[in-house]
Amino acid sequence: KKQEGKIDLEESDNERESEENIEKQEKENFEKEIDPIIEEKVIQNKDEKSLKDNIEKSVEEKEKDEEEDQLVLAPPQDPNGPGEMGKPVKIDNPDAETKKKIDLGWKNNAFNQYVSDLISVHRSLPDLRNEWCKAPDRNLPLTSLPATSVIICFH
Numbered sequence: 001k002k003q004e005g006k007i008d009l010e011e012s013d014n015e016r017e018s019e020e021n022i023e024k025q026e027k028e029n030f031e032k033e034i035d036p037i038i039e040e041k042v043i044q045n046k047d048e049k050s051l052k053d054n055i056e057k058s059v060e061e062k063e064k065d066e067e068e069d070q071l072v073l074a075p076p077q078d079p080n081g082p083g084e085m086g087k088p089v090k091i092d093n094p095d096a097e098t099k100k101k102i103d104l105g106w107k108n109n110a111f112n113q114y115v116s117d118l119i120s121v122h123r124s125l126p127d128l129r130n131e132w133c134k135a136p137d138r139n140l141p142l143t144s145l146p147a148t149s150v151i152i153c154f155h
Helices: 002-071 096-109 113-118
Strands: none
Touching: 096 113
16 A cells, blocks of 8 residues: 555655646747847837837927027018019120129039029018919918928029
């Protein structure tokens, strides 16, 4: 009977070890399955935080730009100045010195540099869009428009 009791204890110990091994294996398998999910969530949260930070920075920069714009004085405008409202500038019968400047501008830049220098960079231009395009309900919200850069070269 002692032998049988000893065998029963050994079997009981083996069963416990086997159960512990099974639990350990199940835990390892669970961790292997859950780790990539956790990593993905961590990365997703970092991306969301980064996006939120970028939006906050953009809003701060816009507010700063608006404050700076309010501090800048508008340049003086001459409503009858050369090129105002897109009107052409024509030099009739230029004197010899003016003619020389006009010719030099054409030679160096392939456009009338003299007249270009007469026209203010702050001139007003007419809005030539069709009336349908000017309607207030035709504008898209600024939040739905992509960022755009416009490069204008001046001589």
